[in-house]
Amino acid sequence: MPSDKRVTIKDIAEYCGMSKSLVGYILSDSAVRTGSEEARDKVRQAAELLGYQPNRAAKMLVGKSSQIIGVSIDSHSGPAYFRRLSMMEREAKKYGYRLMINENSDRSDELLQSYRTFCEYGVTGVVYLKHDFPLQNEELRGQFAEMKNVVFLGKPIVGDAVYVDVDWGAGTRRAAEYLIKCGRRRVALVVDKLPYYSIETRVDGFREALAATGCREGREAFVFRIDYSNDLDETRRIVRRAIEELLLPNRIDAICMQNDLFAAFLLQELHRRRIRVPEDIAVIGQDNEPFSGLLIPALATIDENLAIQSKYLIELLLALIEKKELPPEQRCRRVVPSLVWRESAGVPAGTKVRDEDNRIEIIAESY
Structure with missing residues (x-):
């Protein structure tokens, strides 16, 4: 025993x-x-x-793989990152691997130190879930190029890297197009101030929707950049300021929010002001957090398909470990987010929402 x-x-x-x-x-x-x-x-x-x-250390001494994958995340990562970690762990177990986790703050030197630490522990390969530092990316370019057996989530600054490309812009574009085509006249995207790659691609997707529907940014559509915080009290204050200083003065009637947590606070604050969702303002979140379908009204959101991301990240890393080098056509896998239609977007339960190719994308969930 x-x-x-x-x-x-x-x-x-x-x-x-x-x-x-x-x-x-x-x-x-x-x-x-x-x-x-x-x-x-x-x-x-x-x-x-x-x-x-x-004894994994003993295996390494005789030249065998440690069967450990290092995963680097940001210490300020939201809940979706930790759900992705859980899915990656389950995926790695299928191949006899386990994960070793390292947290780093928004500093490039900590990210580089995490790679050295992983190497000291003899990990077989490394996955970087957070590697975008808008003010320090140039410092990382040369360092990333020297790393071996590394896979990134999202397109990195290194040109020939191996990565999973999440098309964050596609989800935002579809959400904005739907809201505009449903007759919303004052549409907004609310995102982080810092120019992270994932944020900028969402902004690009939003602007593509405006171009496709003939809306003019600054008159009928708006991109609002706000502060970001993981502190709940501060998040509430940020959302309140956004309502008072941005949404109400610009008579916004539809909004795509930074993430589901911000959207949840927005629903609460709008309710306190007797502003009806979706009648007065339609709201769409991001991340499809487990609580999003439990809100009143149920929150429409963009699902980043974390399970597919996790599968691709592990498969790409193991292919890289086995082959040492991957041809250009095998160095990237793309994941397109899905929209989860619920009441906050003005989609009645059971409605068949069609995608841009006129195929049924999803039947709105019951609530």
């Missing part, structure tokens, strides 16, 4: 009545000496019963 004492190969050998060398070969999946099928089953059952954990 498992205990606080670390179970060794010697313990398993004594339990099974076998030699240490044979047990070691079986547990390491050695091709040199495999033992009989009966012996292999007996050793593996004993290892599970006793709670044996392989």
